[in-house]
Amino acid sequence: MNSRRDFLQKLAASAMALPLLPLQNLAGSAEYANFYNTPYDGPVLRVAIMGLGSYGTRVAKAMQDCKRARLTGVISGTPSKIKAWQARYNIPEKNCYNYENFDQVKDNPDIDAIYVITPNGLHHDQVIRVAKAGKHAICEKPMAVNAKEGQEMVDACNQAGVKLLVGYRMHFEPKTLEVIRMRKAGEFGKILFFQGQCGFTIGDPTQWRLNRELAGGGALMDIGIYAINGARYMTGEEPVWITAQETKTNPEKFKEGVDETIQFQMGFPSGAVASCLSTYNMSHLDRFFLNGEKGFAEMQPSTGYGPIKGRTHKGELTQPHITHQTLQMDEMAGIILDGKQPVVDVSGEEGVRDLKIIDAIYEACRTGDKQQLS
Structure with missing residues (x-):
């Protein structure tokens, strides 16, 4: 077993083979049932994923079932991955970036938020660059390698007037x-x-x-x-x-x-x-x-x-069971677009x-x- 991702994927394997139960069966979740079982034509959070590894792939697949969040861009240092994702998720060339040029996303109206799914030690600088580009940041956990760096990320997003959310699915x-x-x-x-x-x-x-x-x-x-x-x-x-x-x-x-x-x-x-x-x-x-x-x-x-x-x-x-990343991204869209307050802070x-x-x-x-x- 090579990583936590492999470990969690093995735990999920049996669940992925089963059909999801009706959302109406969720205790106390009439809001979910109503949302997922009625047509939606409201605002959508347009997301670029940074880091196209195993977990980034899992998030992208889950987002195909989202109603309020849509994958519209990618950021990667591997050109072959970008090409594969373009074909799989119908992502236009103008929404594809690498780690050197993704600051240019500031001029791209197709992307509202960037989900940073890279090694922990890279989060600090990457999230600060996202904030400076004027985009909302979603960062995988842990959001940094220590509290000092984490606070600097929070301060940078506050200064830029963008939200910083952490991937607490x-x-x-x-x-x-x-x-x-x-x-x-x-x-x-x-x-x-x-x-x-x-x-x-x-x-x-x-x-x-x-x-x-x-x-x-x-x-x-x-x-x-x-x-x-x-x-x-x-x-x-x-x-x-x-x-x-x-x-x-x-x-x-x-x-x-x-x-x-x-x-x-x-x-x-x-x-x-x-x-x-x-x-x-x-x-x-x-x-x-x-x-x-x-x-x-x-x-x-x-x-x-x-x-x-x-x-x-x-x-x-x-x-x-509902796919965690689908719920997470739809709920985060509500937080960013509507100022929704989650039960547990993210x-x-x-x-x-x-x-x-x-x-x-x-x-x-x-x-x-x-x-x-x-």
Whole structure:
């Protein structure tokens, strides 16, 4: 297994072979049902994808089912990929750019937003260039390699008057939103504990995810961010302290600055605690567990491409699977075009919050000290 993408794609394989259930069956999602089952002729967000790798391909395919977002451009350093995408998605030559000339997109009215799906270490400069070109930016997570760079990206987009959104697809996933609804409604009672386990055995040692300069770290940046973000949206709180321990069994494969396995703990203002695991050296880890005084929620798989599976003290979660990236892009179109407020934030500020926690986890591993967060 070469990457998190491969891992999540394997989890999704069985789901992709199944027909989607009617959207009307979604608990509490009459808005989705009405939207996807009625004709739409309103404004559409015109999107260029930057980075035409496996995940960019997945997003492009999912966007074919979107009603409010449309793929209208591409940015890549590989001419052969551009040609293939032009043919597959009917993209005109004038909407195709490379990494050297994509600043010219500022003069292209066919593109409203650029979705940056490149290695983590490139996000900072690329998003700032997108902002300077006057286009909205959607950035894959983690949005940067540290909180300082993330804040600079937020500031650049604010200064340019464009939106910066982060590709938190789970923030729109129906089963996830049902657990959040139950928590907000008090159905779990006082939240006591969260556990997040995220990991797989990574393959090719030469890939960019094991290159510190491009990845910004190791498993924590790639897969552990799901547990960090999940702890926050499942508990509904921001952590106030962090402890962490790193384990490395293969220093040849996992060089200095590239983490193999990190266990980390977080404490929240209410007294709730989280215990999480992020690893590139163990497979079959994709589980969230939330415990409260009145009940619980368990999701496994919790963050794969789908279908997400889960249960609570009230029974199985039955919301049907909808392609995550389709929902994400339609919802992001609503945010950009209409100022719609999502249930869970997907702004650049949200991305910075996760990066501050990542910074603190790495510092806790380095020093062995508990890190206090303001």
